[in-house]
Amino acid sequence: MAHRAIFITGTDTGVGKTVVAAGLALALRKRGIDVGVMKPAATGCRPKRGKPASEDVEYLVGACDCEDERDLVCPYLLREPLAPEVAARREGVRIDVGRIVRSFNELRRRHEVLIVEGAGGLFVPVRKGYFMLDLIEAIRTPVIIVARPALGTINHTLLTVEVARARKLDVAGIIINDYPARPSVAERTNPDMIRRYATTRLLGILPHCRGVSVERNTYNGLLAAFEKRVDVPRILNRLKEKRR
């Protein structure tokens, strides 16, 4: 498979984009595929040995075991836990979309599959007047939408799919993440509602995995759960399809 990329977005921040991206990286690597990762802009980075470091970036890099330079994997590491545009402005950083796209192209050239994790959802501003949505449009990758299982997710998921479609993004499907062992009525009924109304495929429902944590950098049980609950062959097929 030659140099394909997929973008992991979410209905919101904190829905599990990093966990899903890492699970996909592990599942592809298990199939012998060389995987790279990218996070165009990370916010909420804490200083580590004097430099800002991102838990998301470390988790993604750990899952794909790649050796790419951190400033290619994540061109913008910003301190405050805010939308990139706001965090950058408050830090006096100018976000150059061209630099993000160049990093993307370089990483895509290096790997068979490049998994890109967005920040927040589609309408998160990356820089003035430029949203995550615009970045996906520029790099032209298929998109997986990560959604939460709880009450409110039907609306958030349908809104996200609708906006993606309106902008002619290639929606590969939805993954509901962090599904609890004892679901509420909303959580039990939401997957079917999303299947019925979302006009795109539900690729899987990833359960809550006790051994998984981005903050603690642990992956226990992630690959097994991903293989069992997510339609990896379908994602692979989508990656193999000719670029439009």
Ligand SMILES: Nc1ncnc2c1ncn2[C@@H]1O[C@H](COP(=O)(O)OP(=O)(O)OP(=O)(O)O)[C@@H](O)[C@H]1O
């Ligand atoms: N399936 C899961 N099992 C266990 N913990 C999970 C699972 N999915 C997510 N989490 C935990 O929930 C939190 C949010 O997940 P994650 O960091 O992947 O979200 P995100 O969408 O990437 O957030 P952000 O917008 O900050 O990038 C993390 O603490 C993560 O470890």
Ligand SMILES: [Mg+2]
């Ligand atoms: Mg994340």
